[in-house]
Amino acid sequence: MRDYKYVGTYGTGLVLPDFYNMSNAQNQQAYESVTGRRLWGTYAEAQLDYDDWAFLTLTARRDQASTFGNVSTPILYPSASLALILTEALDIKSDVLNFAKLRVSSAKVGSEPPFASNATYFNQAGVGSGWINGVSFPYLGATGFTQSNVLGNPDLRAEYTITNEVGAEFRLFNNKVNADVTLYQQTSEDLIVAVPVAASSGFTSSFMNAGTMTNTGVEVQFNTNLVESNDFTLNAGMTFTRNRNKVVELAPGVDVIGLPWGFFGANQRLVAGEAYGTLYGDDWLRDEDGNALVDGSGYPIYSSTEVVVGDPNPDYLMGITTNASYKNWTFNMLWDIRQGGDIWNGTRGALYYFGTHEDTDVMPDGTARGETFVWEDVVMGNNGVYAPGTLDANGNDISGQPNTTGVLNDIDSYALGPLSGFTGASRPFIEDGSWVRLRTVSLNYRFDKDAIKSTKLKGLSVGITGRNLFLRTPYRGVDPETNLSGSTNSQGADYFNMPNTMGVIFNVKANL
Amino acid sequence: MKFKTLIILAVAAFGLTACSDAWLEEKKLDPNRPSEVSMEVLLPSAQASTGMNHGDVLPRLTCIFMQQMTGTDRQSLAHNRYAQIGEGDFNTPWGNAYAGGLYDLKLIMDLADASGATAYGGIAKIMTAMELGLLTDHFGDIPYTEAFTGADNLKPAYDTQEDIYTTIFTLLADGKADLAAPSSVSPGGDDLIHGGDLAAWMATADALKARCLNHLSKTSQYDGDSVIAACDDALAAGAYATIGYESALNQNPWYQFTVIDRAGYITQYGTMYDMMTASSDPRIDLYRSADSLELPAYGSATSALPLVTPFELYFIKAEAQMVGGDATGARESLEDAIESHMTWLGVDATDITTYVDSLQATTDLELIMNEKYVAMFASTEAWTDWRRTGYPSISAPAGANLSDIPRRMPYPEGEYLYNADNVPMPLTADPDDKFGVTTTYRLWWDS
Incomplete structure (x- = not known):
C-alpha cells in the first residue's frame, strides 16, 4: 500500500518586502493531491542447494x-534461476582458474496500470x-472543470516483462582477474502507455496495452588487481554494455x-520494427540513389515527408576505472565512453537562422561570410544532383548531374x-552523439593517526576531485550528454539545453 | 544426503483473495478528481478555452500575416517571413478546442438535453458554432460529425467546410430556439461572457450568423439581404460579446505575450500602423504604447477580449450594402462602424468627427475594408476579410520564404501522425511548399 498526500498553498504579489508569509500575498492558491494504490500480493519461493555447487531458486x-x-484481475509471474559453480562441481583446484560459475535464469515480472x-x-x-x-481556474470568480x-481505460491488462539471461563469472590467476559476462534477452508485452x-x-x-518491445544485449565487467602489496595497490576495471532495442509490434489501430x-x-x-524512440524528421528530396536534389539556384529542395533520420540509442557504453593507492595516497579515475547515439542539434539549427552560429561567419570548410560555396549534403557526403527539369544558363537540361552551383554564405542561405533549422530540413542537424569523457578523477591523502594524535580527530583526509575535465566528441553542440525533456523516456534532442558542469572540488574530511 | 538446504517460503497461500477485492476497490478511483461534473463548472471552462483560442496563437499569426503586427524577434521573426509555421504550432489551438472547450460544450449539450436545461444547451450550441467557425476559417475541412467519440473512434473523419458552415447555421438557429424555450435551470455568474443574459446570447447568435453568411461572399450561396437582416437583428439587441481578464493572474493573452512572457517578439509596425499614421488616426495611442511593445486598448492585463462587436456588424452591413449597390447606405453603416469602434475605445467625440470627416468622399469596397482592417485589429477576421476581398492591398514582405501571403493554416501534427487517413490534405513533397502543407491553398469559401 502506498499513499501520498500533498497539500500546499502558494501566493504571488507580495506587498511588504522581505516578509514571507501567506498573509502578505495578493493572490493565494491552495492545492491538494492524494494518490494511493493498494496491492494484494502472495508470494512463494523455493531454494535448492545441491552439494554447494548447484543452486536452484x-x-x-x-x-x-x-x-x-477490475480489481480481481490477477498478475501472475514466476521465475527460475540456476547457478552452477563449476570449480566446485569439477573439483578444480588451480592457480589459474580459481572460481567459475555459470548461471541461467528466466524471470517474468508483471506490473499493474498506473x-x-x-x-x-x-x-x-x-x-x-x-x-x-494562459488562464487557470478559479477565473473571474468561477470554478471550472x-x-x-487523457482517456482512461478500465480494460487494461497487466504489463509483463520476461527476461532470459545466461551469465558466467570467473576469477583467475589467484583472484587477480575477475570477469563477469551476461547475455540477456528481454521481452516486454502489453506495455501500458498513454x-x-x-x-x-x-x-x-x-491508456492502452500498446505493444511489445524487446531488448537484447550483453554486459561485461572486467576487473584486475595489477599490483597488491602493503604500500601500493593498483587495479583497473572495465564495464561494457551493448543493448539493442526493437519495437516488435504495436496494438491494433496504433x-x-x-x-x-x-x-x-x-x-x-x-x-513497429524500429528501435525505441527512433528520430524522425524532414529531409531534402532525394533521387533513387539517395542523392539530394538541388534546384537551379544551388539549394537543396525541401521535402516535408518525415523520414527516419537517426537512432538516439547508443551502439555501446563503456566505463574504465583505475584505482591506485600508495601509502596514504589514493587515486581514482573514471572514463566514460559512449559510441553512437544520434542527437538533433536544434540549437545549431536555430543559431543558423539567427546568424549567430560561428558557421555563419566562417563555415567549417573555411568559407567566410559573403563568400561562395557549393552546398554539401551531410548524408551522402556529396553536393547533390540537379533535380529533374533543371536547366543551365544556356537552357540545357542538367537533370541528374552533380550540383556545382555556388551559393553565398549569407542571410539568403540561412x-x-x-x-x-527553422527554414529547412531537420536532417542536417542530426549529429553523432558519441563521447569520451573523463567523468571523475580524484586524488586523496589520508593523514596517519600519529600525525593527528594531538588533535581530537579520529581521522583526517584531504583531496581534490575533478569532474568532466575532458570531453572528446564529434558532436558540435556544447555537450552530447543532454536531454531536452529532462528525465522522460525521450532522448536525443538538444535545444539550448544546459550542458554538464566541469568542476574541481577540494575536500577536507574529518572524523570526530 | 547432498541436499544441504531446502527452503520453501510461502508468504501467503494462493487463492485467499476473496476478502482482498473490497479492500482494493477502496483505492480504485482517483480521489483528487471528479468523474462527473455539472454544467455550471463546464461552461466557464469552455468559455476560458474559447477566449484563449480567440486571443492567443491564431490571432497573433494572422495579425503578422496581415501586417498589423510585425514579428521582430525569435520565432515571431521567422513567422514574419512565413518560416517555421509548421504542423507542430497548431496542436495547441486544435487541442484547446477539440480536447477542451468543444468537448466540454458537447457534454453541456448532453447534460442539458437530459435535464431540460435549454438555457445551457442553447449557449453551448451558439458557442460551438463560434468555435467551429474559428477553426474552419483557419483550417478548412475539420472533424465534427465524428469528433468527440473517444474510445469508440479515435480517428474521426473530416466534414467538408461547406458542411461545417451548414452545421454552424443549424447550431445557431437551434441555439436561439433553445434560449427562447423555458429552461429547468439557467446560468448566472458561471456564464463569463454574458452573465446569464439570454437575450445577449441571442444577439450573439445573430452576430455570428451575419459574420458567417458574409464569409460566403465568394460562393454561390452568398445572399447579401440575409447578411444585412442578420446584422440588423443582432444590432437591435446590442451585440457585444467579450470575455474578461484579471490583473494579477489570468491576464489578457495579448498582455501575457507582449509584456509578460514574450516581450519584444512582436511589435506594432507595418502596413496597419503606416495606414493609421497617414490618416492621423486618433486610435494610434490606444493601439500601441510609446515603445510600440504594448497594446494599451487591446492588450492591457485586464483588457476584455472582443468576440463579436457592433462595430464588426456595422462593417459587415456596410460591405453587404456596398456589394448590393447601396453606396449611400454603405456610407452610413461605415460611419456607424467607425463611431461605434472609436466610442468603444474611448476616443473623444470631436476626434471621431474629425476622423470621419477626413475620409475619402467616394465610398467603395476598398475604403470599407481598409477601415474594417484597422478596427478589427487583434481579431482573425481581418485575415478572413483579406482572403475574401483582397483588401487591404498587401503582399508578402521582402525576404519572406513564400512569395504569397498564407491563405490557410496547416493541420496540426497530431492529426497527421494519429489520424493520417482522414486528414484531407496529405503532406506533400511540393518543392515550393516550405510548410509541409500548401498554405497558399484556398479554402472552400475562398475559391
Missing part, C-alpha cells in the same frame, strides 16, 4: 492491484499554450507513438534560405 507471485478497472488510468476524469480547468501561461485529455491520439477524438492520449518533445524539428517515435 524458484519463485512465484500473484498480485492484485487497485489500479485495474494510478488513475482506469477511468476518465475531470480536471480543474486551465488553458495555456507553449507561449504564455474540463474533461481530462498513447497519443488525434485531438479531434476529444482526447490527446489514451500506427505510431510519438514521444513528447512538443517541439518544432526532429521528433521521436515508436514504430534566414531566408533552406539551410537553417
Whole structure:
C-alpha cells in the first residue's frame, strides 16, 4: 500500500518586502493531491542447494492491484534461476582458474496500470499554450472543470516483462582477474502507455496495452588487481554494455507513438520494427540513389515527408576505472565512453537562422561570410544532383548531374534560405552523439593517526576531485550528454539545453 | 544426503483473495478528481478555452500575416517571413478546442438535453458554432460529425467546410430556439461572457450568423439581404460579446505575450500602423504604447477580449450594402462602424468627427475594408476579410520564404501522425511548399 498526500498553498504579489508569509500575498492558491494504490500480493519461493555447487531458486507471485478497472484481475509471474559453480562441481583446484560459475535464469515480472488510468476524469480547468501561461481556474470568480485529455481505460491488462539471461563469472590467476559476462534477452508485452491520439477524438492520449518491445544485449565487467602489496595497490576495471532495442509490434489501430518533445524539428517515435524512440524528421528530396536534389539556384529542395533520420540509442557504453593507492595516497579515475547515439542539434539549427552560429561567419570548410560555396549534403557526403527539369544558363537540361552551383554564405542561405533549422530540413542537424569523457578523477591523502594524535580527530583526509575535465566528441553542440525533456523516456534532442558542469572540488574530511 | 538446504517460503497461500477485492476497490478511483461534473463548472471552462483560442496563437499569426503586427524577434521573426509555421504550432489551438472547450460544450449539450436545461444547451450550441467557425476559417475541412467519440473512434473523419458552415447555421438557429424555450435551470455568474443574459446570447447568435453568411461572399450561396437582416437583428439587441481578464493572474493573452512572457517578439509596425499614421488616426495611442511593445486598448492585463462587436456588424452591413449597390447606405453603416469602434475605445467625440470627416468622399469596397482592417485589429477576421476581398492591398514582405501571403493554416501534427487517413490534405513533397502543407491553398469559401 502506498499513499501520498500533498497539500500546499502558494501566493504571488507580495506587498511588504522581505516578509514571507501567506498573509502578505495578493493572490493565494491552495492545492491538494492524494494518490494511493493498494496491492494484494502472495508470494512463494523455493531454494535448492545441491552439494554447494548447484543452486536452484524458484519463485512465484500473484498480485492484485487497485489500479485495474477490475480489481480481481490477477498478475501472475514466476521465475527460475540456476547457478552452477563449476570449480566446485569439477573439483578444480588451480592457480589459474580459481572460481567459475555459470548461471541461467528466466524471470517474468508483471506490473499493474498506473494510478488513475482506469477511468476518465475531470480536471480543474486551465488553458495555456507553449507561449504564455494562459488562464487557470478559479477565473473571474468561477470554478471550472474540463474533461481530462487523457482517456482512461478500465480494460487494461497487466504489463509483463520476461527476461532470459545466461551469465558466467570467473576469477583467475589467484583472484587477480575477475570477469563477469551476461547475455540477456528481454521481452516486454502489453506495455501500458498513454498513447497519443488525434485531438479531434476529444482526447490527446489514451491508456492502452500498446505493444511489445524487446531488448537484447550483453554486459561485461572486467576487473584486475595489477599490483597488491602493503604500500601500493593498483587495479583497473572495465564495464561494457551493448543493448539493442526493437519495437516488435504495436496494438491494433496504433500506427505510431510519438514521444513528447512538443517541439518544432526532429521528433521521436515508436514504430513497429524500429528501435525505441527512433528520430524522425524532414529531409531534402532525394533521387533513387539517395542523392539530394538541388534546384537551379544551388539549394537543396525541401521535402516535408518525415523520414527516419537517426537512432538516439547508443551502439555501446563503456566505463574504465583505475584505482591506485600508495601509502596514504589514493587515486581514482573514471572514463566514460559512449559510441553512437544520434542527437538533433536544434540549437545549431536555430543559431543558423539567427546568424549567430560561428558557421555563419566562417563555415567549417573555411568559407567566410559573403563568400561562395557549393552546398554539401551531410548524408551522402556529396553536393547533390540537379533535380529533374533543371536547366543551365544556356537552357540545357542538367537533370541528374552533380550540383556545382555556388551559393553565398549569407542571410539568403540561412534566414531566408533552406539551410537553417527553422527554414529547412531537420536532417542536417542530426549529429553523432558519441563521447569520451573523463567523468571523475580524484586524488586523496589520508593523514596517519600519529600525525593527528594531538588533535581530537579520529581521522583526517584531504583531496581534490575533478569532474568532466575532458570531453572528446564529434558532436558540435556544447555537450552530447543532454536531454531536452529532462528525465522522460525521450532522448536525443538538444535545444539550448544546459550542458554538464566541469568542476574541481577540494575536500577536507574529518572524523570526530 | 547432498541436499544441504531446502527452503520453501510461502508468504501467503494462493487463492485467499476473496476478502482482498473490497479492500482494493477502496483505492480504485482517483480521489483528487471528479468523474462527473455539472454544467455550471463546464461552461466557464469552455468559455476560458474559447477566449484563449480567440486571443492567443491564431490571432497573433494572422495579425503578422496581415501586417498589423510585425514579428521582430525569435520565432515571431521567422513567422514574419512565413518560416517555421509548421504542423507542430497548431496542436495547441486544435487541442484547446477539440480536447477542451468543444468537448466540454458537447457534454453541456448532453447534460442539458437530459435535464431540460435549454438555457445551457442553447449557449453551448451558439458557442460551438463560434468555435467551429474559428477553426474552419483557419483550417478548412475539420472533424465534427465524428469528433468527440473517444474510445469508440479515435480517428474521426473530416466534414467538408461547406458542411461545417451548414452545421454552424443549424447550431445557431437551434441555439436561439433553445434560449427562447423555458429552461429547468439557467446560468448566472458561471456564464463569463454574458452573465446569464439570454437575450445577449441571442444577439450573439445573430452576430455570428451575419459574420458567417458574409464569409460566403465568394460562393454561390452568398445572399447579401440575409447578411444585412442578420446584422440588423443582432444590432437591435446590442451585440457585444467579450470575455474578461484579471490583473494579477489570468491576464489578457495579448498582455501575457507582449509584456509578460514574450516581450519584444512582436511589435506594432507595418502596413496597419503606416495606414493609421497617414490618416492621423486618433486610435494610434490606444493601439500601441510609446515603445510600440504594448497594446494599451487591446492588450492591457485586464483588457476584455472582443468576440463579436457592433462595430464588426456595422462593417459587415456596410460591405453587404456596398456589394448590393447601396453606396449611400454603405456610407452610413461605415460611419456607424467607425463611431461605434472609436466610442468603444474611448476616443473623444470631436476626434471621431474629425476622423470621419477626413475620409475619402467616394465610398467603395476598398475604403470599407481598409477601415474594417484597422478596427478589427487583434481579431482573425481581418485575415478572413483579406482572403475574401483582397483588401487591404498587401503582399508578402521582402525576404519572406513564400512569395504569397498564407491563405490557410496547416493541420496540426497530431492529426497527421494519429489520424493520417482522414486528414484531407496529405503532406506533400511540393518543392515550393516550405510548410509541409500548401498554405497558399484556398479554402472552400475562398475559391
